[in-house]
Amino acid sequence: MSIEEIKKDEEQATEVISKNFIEQIIEKDLAEGVYDTVHTRFPPEPNGYLHIGHAKSILLNYGLACKYNGKFNMRFDDTNPTKEKIEFVDAIQKDIEWLGADWEDRLFFASDYFQEMYEGAIKLIQKGKAYVCDLSPEEIREYRGTLTEPGKDSPYRNRSVEENMELFEAMKDGKFADGERVLRAKIDMSSPNINMRDPIIYRVAHMTHHNTGDAWCIYPMYDYAHPIEDAIEHITHSICTLEFEDHRPLYDWVVRELEYSHPPKQVEFAKLYLRNVVTGKRYIKKLVEEGVVDGWDDPRLVSIAALRRRGFTPDSIRKFVELCGVSKADSSVDYGMLEFAIREDLKLKDTRIMAVLDPIKLIIDNYPEGQVEYMDADNNVENAELGTRKIPFSKELYIERDDFMEVPPKKYFRLFPGNEVRLMNAYFVTCTDFVKDENGVITEVHCTYDPETKSGSGFNARKVKGTIHWVSAKEAVKVTARLYENIIDEEKGVYNEDGTMNINPNSLIVTEDCYVEPYIKDAKAYDSFQFVRQGFFCVDCKDTTKDHLVMNRVVSLKSSYKLPK
RNA sequence: AGGGCUAUCGCCAAGCGGUAAGGCACAGCACUUUGACUGCUGCAUUCGCAAGUUCGAAUCUUGCUAGCCCUGCCA
Numbered sequence: 001m002s003i004e005e006i007k008k009d010e011e012q013a014t015e016v017i018s019k020n021f022i023e024q025i026i027e028k029d030l031a032e033g034v035y036d037t038v039h040t041r042f043p044p045e046p047n048g049y050l051h052i053g054h055a056k057s058i059l060l061n062y063g064l065a066c067k068y069n070g071k072f073n074m075r076f077d078d079t080n081p082t083k084e085k086i087e088f089v090d091a092i093q094k095d096i097e098w099l100g101a102d103w104e105d106r107l108f109f110a111s112d113y114f115q116e117m118y119e120g121a122i123k124l125i126q127k128g129k130a131y132v133c134d135l136s137p138e139e140i141r142e143y144r145g146t147l148t149e150p151g152k153d154s155p156y157r158n159r160s161v162e163e164n165m166e167l168f169e170a171m172k173d174g175k176f177a178d179g180e181r182v183l184r185a186k187i188d189m190s191s192p193n194i195n196m197r198d199p200i201i202y203r204v205a206h207m208t209h210h211n212t213g214d215a216w217c218i219y220p221m222y223d224y225a226h227p228i229e230d231a232i233e234h235i236t237h238s239i240c241t242l243e244f245e246d247h248r249p250l251y252d253w254v255v256r257e258l259e260y261s262h263p264p265k266q267v268e269f270a271k272l273y274l275r276n277v278v279t280g281k282r283y284i285k286k287l288v289e290e291g292v293v294d295g296w297d298d299p300r301l302v303s304i305a306a307l308r309r310r311g312f313t314p315d316s317i318r319k320f321v322e323l324c325g326v327s328k329a330d331s332s333v334d335y336g337m338l339e340f341a342i343r344e345d346l347k348l349k350d351t352r353i354m355a356v357l358d359p360i361k362l363i364i365d366n367y368p369e370g371q372v373e374y375m376d377a378d379n380n381v382e383n384a385e386l387g388t389r390k391i392p393f394s395k396e397l398y399i400e401r402d403d404f405m406e407v408p409p410k411k412y413f414r415l416f417p418g419n420e421v422r423l424m425n426a427y428f429v430t431c432t433d434f435v436k437d438e439n440g441v442i443t444e445v446h447c448t449y450d451p452e453t454k455s456g457s458g459f460n461a462r463k464v465k466g467t468i469h470w471v472s473a474k475e476a477v478k479v480t481a482r483l484y485e486n487i488i489d490e491e492k493g494v495y496n497e498d499g500t501m502n503i504n505p506n507s508l509i510v511t512e513d514c515y516v517e518p519y520i521k522d523a524k525a526y527d528s529f530q531f532v533r534q535g536f537f538c539v540d541c542k543d544t545t546k547d548h549l550v551m552n553r554v555v556s557l558k559s560s561y562k563l564p565k
Numbered sequence: 566a567g568g569g570c571u572a573u574c575g576c577c578a579a580g581c582g583g584u585a586a587g588g589c590a591c592a593g594c595a596c597u598u599u600g601a602c603u604g605c606u607g608c609a610u611u612c613g614c615a616a617g618u619u620c621g622a623a624u625c626u627u628g629c630u631a632g633c634c635c636u637g638c639c640a
Contacts, residue, residue, distance in 0.1 A: 018579050018586080045640050080639060137638060146636055148567045182638055192568040194636055203638040222640050246569055246635050268570085270633095275576080323588060325578050327571095330633055334576045337589050347602070354599090382602065413600075422598055455598065467598050532599045561600040 020326040022060070022267055026068060026237060035236040035262065038070030042096065043077040043110075043229070046088035046210075048281045050095045052302040052317070052338075056272040059321045061239055062101035073233055074103035078111045079225045081209040089210070095304040100314045110229050111211040117220045117228050118172070120258050121183055121202055125164045129257050130201065131157055132167035133184045140182075143189070144197050150190035151197045157186060171204055174217045178204050185224070187253065195250050199223055223247055227254040230264040238266045242328065272324060273332040276486040277302050283501065292503055293487070299540075299552050300487040300507050310484070311528045311538025311554035316345035335486060339555045346528060346536050346554065351379040351386055354424065354469040355516040355531035357481055359398035361444040361473065362415075364429060367395040372475070376456060377425040380530075389519055392475040393426050398515045400533075403468040404445050406434065413466030415445065421466040424532065428453035428464060469532040476515035479549040482540065483509040512548070520549060528554060 019027070029035050040061040044054065065072035074096065078084050096103075124130035133156045135143060145151030159167075171181050183202035191197055201224035206217045220228075230238045238251075245268045255263035273279055277300075278287060284301055287293045296303055299310035307317065320341035324333050373393045379386035399415070408416040415421050420430040433446040453459045487507040495501060520529070528538040535556035543550055 020578095024581095043640095047640080077640070083639070140638075141636075144636060146567085149636095150566065151636090179638060190566085192566070194568080197636090200638055205638085219638095221638075226640085242570070243634050244640090248569090270571085323577075325588090327578070329571055329578090331577060334589065337577070340589060343601095352599075352601095377598095381598085411600090424598055426598095464598090466600085469599070530599090530601090533601070534599095535601095557599080557601050559600070 021328070022064065022237070022239065022269065022326060023067070025267060026064065029236070029265075030068070034265075037236065038065060038068035039073070039234055039236045040065045040070065040239060041073035041075050041230070041233060041235050042101065043075045043226070044092055045077045045080070045083065046085060046092060047083040048088060048285070049296050050092055050304045051279060051281070051284070052274060052304070052307065053272045053279055055099060055304060055317050056321050056324065056326075057239070057241070058096055058099055058101050059318055060269070060326060064237070064239075070236070071106065072101065072103055073106040073108060073235070074101075075108040075229060075233070076110060076211075077222070077226065077229070078109055078209070078211060079220050079222060080205075081207045081219065082205060084210055086210045091305070095308075098308060098314060099304065099317065106233075108229075108233060109211050110225055111209060113225075113229055113232055114212060114216055114220070116232060117225055118218075120228055121168065121220075121224075122165070124185065124201075124257060125168060125183075126161055127257065128161060129186050130183055131159050131164050131186055132171065133157075133182050133198075133200075134180075137179060140200070144194065145189070147194070153189050154184070154198065157189075157198070168202075171202070171218050172216075174206065176204050178206055180204060183218075185250075185253070187250075193246055193249060195223065195247050196253075199250060223250050224254055227251045227264065227266075228258065231255050231258070231260040234262070235264040236262075238264045240266060240268055241271045242268050242330075244268055268328070269326050270328050270330055272321075273330075274302060274335055274338065275332050276335050276488045278487060278501070287487075287501070292501075299482070300484050308526075309538075309540065310552050311526070311536065312342055313345055313349075313528075316342040319345055342536065342555050343557075346530065348380065348383045350528050350530040350536060351389075351519070352381070352530040352532060353379075353389075353517045353519050354391070354471055355479075355481075355514060355520075355529075355534055355537070356398045356400050356469070356471055356476075357483075357511060357514045357531075357534055358401040359513060359515055360401045360404060360442060362397045362399045362404075362429075362470065363444055363446050364395050364397070364449050365432065365446050366448045369395055371395065372472070375425045389517075391425060391517055391519070392472045393423075394472045394474060396473040397423070397470040398473050398476060399445070399468055399470045401442075404431070404434070404442065406442065413464075414468055415447070415466070419466075420464050421468055422453070422455075422464050423449075424467050424469045425455045426470070427451070427455070471515045471517055473515075475518050477518055477520050477549070478512075479514050479516050479520065479551055480543060480546075481511045481514045481537065481551050481553065483511065483553045485509075512546075514551075516549075523549060533557060533559070 042058045042061050062072045133154050182200045184198045185201050187196045189197045201221050202218050205219050248266045251266045297305035297309045320338050374390040375393050377391050404415040415431045417431050420428050422428055427449040429447040429449045431447045435444045437443050485507050523539045525539050530536050536554040537551040538554050540550040540552045
């Protein structure tokens with residue numbers, strides 16, 4: 001079966017999956033003629049790097065647009081220059097492109113709409129729906145009331161339209177310092193929904209904006225700006241996370257008061273949390289600053305950049321997000337689900353080669369000294385399209401240390417004195433002897449081979465229970481393997497009682513003396529391979545001082561051999 | 566005079582009044598030139614709890630309970 005056929009199968013399988021609640025909303029809107037098309041967007045604030053949670057939102061929005069033949073916009077929600085930087089604008093675009101969400105020519109900046117937002121504010125003032133407030137930040141908080149008590153009206157609430165116009169102009173013209181005046185929507189100070197208690201819609205900030213420079217010294221607040229951004233772009237379904245549910249009445253108020261026709265509709269879904277990893281920008285930042293990880297793309301993190309460096313593919317992340325589903329229930333997905341997604345994606349794409357991570361020498365006593373044979377091997381036994389390769393075989397090999405045991409437990413099928421196993425793609429060998437050093441550590445294993453059992457020869461006079469992998473000691477390439485575990489300890493949870501994070505000290509293990517088939521020599525950065533019985537690895541970089549390839553373990557294989565007690 | 570939202574297996578998640586889909590994880594068996602993969606099998610008499618309506622309720626009603634979000638001039 002070719003990869004295409006397999007993919008087709010998978011697509012047919014996913015069609016059976018029932019529609020999520022957002023799809024149901026969209027189909028209802030389409031059926032009732034509320035909208036005649038679907039237009040979504042992903043609106044990050046450029047104040048940090050994207051992570052797996054954002055991937056869910058990106059893929060959801062983009063996926064919906066594709067599914068309903070609609071459009072998908074990329075938009076930077078850059079309404080607060082105090083937090084935003086141009087470097088994040090670039091990094092975010094790169095990550096979204098890599099994920100495969102295509103905004104075509106629709107890349108927008110909220111800041112490009114500042115003029116229209118400003119005109120909207122004037123419209124509100126003239127309708128008597130907005131006023132300039134002189135209260136200090138502290139006073140505004142006091143007047144707002146609490147969760148259980150209503151707020152009270154600002155003394156400036158009933159200024160005349162003329163006065164408000166003058167004052168708002170003065171704000172715009174830089175006559176006030178930061179924090180001195182704000183523009184507020186006039187809604188209801190006694191609303192049980194705090195967001196409706198005359199929310200601030202414009203604040204003064206004398207600050208250079210990465211896109212508009214010094215053109216403005218007043219900036220719109222999210223609650224006011226976002227519905228306008230959506231309306232200008234003719235977004236139909238403005239999809240965001242659950243914490244904005246309480247803001248929806250305000251969202252609707254803005255598009256209604258500004259009299260947009262066919263206004264967008266906000267739909268909320270639950271964020272994606274992953275167990276045993278650090279999600280959340282501020283905590284990732286803390287790990288980076290404290291040097292626990294070596295940067296925002298450290299492969300133990302779940303930022304998009306980290307996942308990319310670790311060797312995750314865009315397809316695997318899409319698969320994972322699809323697997324998780326979309327709902328309104330708070331949830332925390334098992335890390336195993338992510339691992340499943342990447343294994344599933346890579347297993348037919350990657351060349352499966354032999355690598356020895358913890359080497360011990362295997363010497364074939366009856367094999368001619370100096371002889372090198374080239375054995376044929378399928379690059380991927382399940383996918384013939386990947387072709388075959390030649391592997392050097394000789395008298396001295398490396399095998400995995402745990403593929404030999406002096407005293408084997410029950411059901412151990414690998415090498416032990418007197419036992420015969422298959423060397424994958426080569427011959428049967430029988431263990432004859434082994435050597436220990438003065439500390440009792442086994443240093444080499446000896447065996448004999450049977451020339452008749454060569455791989456591919458059709459030999460079937462006898463069978464062996466075990467097959468082990470190997471590399472030729474002389475021809476093998478030495479690499480550094482970086483093995484990763486969850487950065488947070490399974491049982492203990494992310495945070496300790498004192499607020500510190502509970503870091504797993506074994507989350508990164510670096511092993512330098514690993515040997516891989518010479519096949520790896522031509523590998524380039526981000527190329528990935530399946531190492532037989534060791535999982536999937538991805539080329540991270542080349543350590544030029546040692547001429548080593550550095551390989552990141554993407555994910556380990558499910559290993560089902562457990563030593564009996 | 567608080568408001569909004571959520572609750573179906575260890576973890577996700579369908580279900581929309583007709584008698585509990587699916588995936589991950591886990592377990593067992595088979596197969597195997599990767600103890601992988603693959604295949605097969607098993608895994609919720611019960612849907613947060615309690616009443617009610619109904620021939621029939623995870624689905625409707627009422628009342629509880631638990632969790633999450635909201636008192637930034639952040640998004």
